[in-house]
Amino acid sequence: MQDSLFGDDLPLPATPRPAPAGAEPSAAPPEADDAAPTRRRAKASMPKVEAAAVDDGLRDKAARLPSLLRLGSSSWHFPGWAGLVWNGDYEGSVLSRHGLAAYAQHPLLRTVSLDRNFYRALTASQFAAYAAQVPEDFRFVIKAPSTVADALVRAEDGRGQRPNPAFLNPQLAVQDFVEPALQGLGTKLGALVFQLSPLPGTMLAHMPEVLARLDAMLAALPPLRPTAPDAVVAVEVRNPEFLTPEFARVLKAHGATYCLGLHPKLPTIEDQLPLLRALWPGPLVCRWNLNRLHGAYGYEEAKGLYEPFNRLVDPDPHSRGLLARVIAGTTGGGHAAYVTINNKAEGSAPLSVQALVDAVLCETA
Template identity: 70%
Template sequence: MQDSLFDDLDPLPPPTPAPAPSPEGKAAPRARRATAARETLVTAVAPDPALQQIAAGLPARLHMGSSSWHFPGWAGLVWEGDYEQSVLSRHGLPAYAQHPLLRAVGIDRTFYRPLTASQFARYAAQVPDDFRFVVKAPSVVADAMVRDENGRGMQPNPVFLDPLLAVQQFVQPALDGLGHKLGALVFQLSPLPVPMLARLPEVLERLRTLLCALPALAPTAPDAVTAVEVRNPEFLTPAFVDVLREAGATYCLGLHPKLPPIEAQLPLLRALWPGPLVCRWNLNRLHGAYGYEDARALYLPFDQVVDPDPDTRAVLARVIDATTRAGQHAYVTVSNKAEGSAPLTVRSLAQALERRQEMPAPERR
């Protein structure tokens, strides 16, 4: 079901041979329409001088963006004109990457189906050199359960946190295809069943084994980082920090109602300091742990901020500011379900950073 939303990498059908010219030398109208459909492009919205000015003042090590780019409701914000979701999925990334504040994007479809190096390379070819991708690990590695199409756990996953599978189906293809444009590899661990939570030290040991077995990212992607995001607050312990530190990985700040608010997660980042920031702002806390569909129904078509969360934005801006001032990279992706419209949330975050940069040093703390 999820794959149907992300058909941008499915190969286009081979071009239909043009029919023989008529005696008058004119091709059939149907052939012209088919050719035009295959060449559909997405036009980026005209540059906004105000956004360009904000972007020029942002830290070079900061990459913010959305969790995808296929939303028709972003007309006037990212696209010029109206497009079907399938068109945006196939052709929207170059236009998305022209937005001055959108310097990163999440590739979440990899959670549902691993991608090949050549598929990743097609993404990389569509964006500028300073653009970065935040890529989510496949569920076959990151979910402790095998689930049905409705998300119900059916049985334990025998290859959960398998190091060889993680390298073969996730890390190496992403490195080979994205190259230096890789920003963060995120192992988002789905909620663990209760019996497994009772054996959390065993899970942490499996996670340690996986992370320590991954190839070095720096030779291919000097800016890249491996991060672990969780859905069970029971993970947020010194033992979890020890695993991340030993493996040279970081904690992905997961802004989701299944976890404590952002302030309560910051001690993990402090324990790993100095280090990069990876943050995925997934869902507004107003909707509760299982509120994705409620948020989606309320926020469609994702063209305005419906439920502003200035407190989370202020804390996140402070963390971004501190991270980049320390010379570390920051990768922040925002879902439409955070406030209602990811591009507008990113703009608000950028404006909050702009205000912080204008403050005297003592007031930024």
């Protein structure tokens, strides 16, 4: 299966092209509150977000998918998903706080990426509040805080100002990310993703030192499976210089995996597959972030073209087909697959999920 999935004729690129990254905030969590009367008042006034009706055809497809596959989006606060995920029109602020439970009722949406943790680390109680809103079989994908995952301290506009002394700091990674996620989500933790923002040129010129830091951080992480049996650590990058055998060896030494990143700052899926092959056998973590049509800095352009995110504007059947093949190979080998899709990938994350489901079912038929 390894050969048919990844192919022996795809060597790891020796000197890949450099490129730079971006991300978008996810939905805000409900505020933690230790006062029981306040919680009761808040619950009484909480708006009810109703889930959209789902036809029997979608439920049948969901039942035929590999049980180890979990698909979802990078957030859930989009009013344009009315009729797809929501039954009715809701403000984004209402969906941000109260839409997760309705999102999790959709039979194809069994995970979501909490990207907002990158911008401000969530507490164990905030994670627990999320976990309480979803069924037992739901799993969360979480991005590591920028305090650990970004090599630079950035200004408000995102421009790097100076080196981040806490980059890949083992103690902070455990204290501010892994432990709160484990405590708050428990068995509903799926993937912990260290998405490493673009490295400055000075660090790219010293990749062995960067990999040594990554190696030390991964070695310090506590075991996940006693608390979260389905959990996996994944590392996502924005510099092609990482896609080397040395990087694969660091990940494999600590039972971590590579997060397949579908983003214009990285090579195509075909050129990333050799890294997955080097890590086989193991789970798949994939984040389909941005359509390659918009270039490395195209989030705002894609947003302007795709809002309100209720239709597929730029379908990418080639990437979808390759991803379906990797999913089928991974789950067929008995390993979990976590795949989250951004609205900026094709125009509408829920519709991209539906199209990917069709492709997966073709591969697994």
